[in-house]
Amino acid sequence: MATTATNESTGKYWVYFLISLVIFLLMLIFMNQWFWVAMPFMLTYLVMALGYM
Secondary structure (H helix, E strand, O other): OHHHHHHHHHHHHHHHHHHHHHHHHHHHHHOHHHHHHOHHHHHHHHHHHHOOO
């Protein structure tokens, strides 16, 4: 039962990571001096999706 809840919550974090990744890439292409603003969100959701946090 605990693994089901863990898998469900990590799926949500994977979606957040993918959205953050798209925003990061768009900022890197169009506003390359500000791409670092999106980086903490992308990396935080990646760590949470992998289950290390």
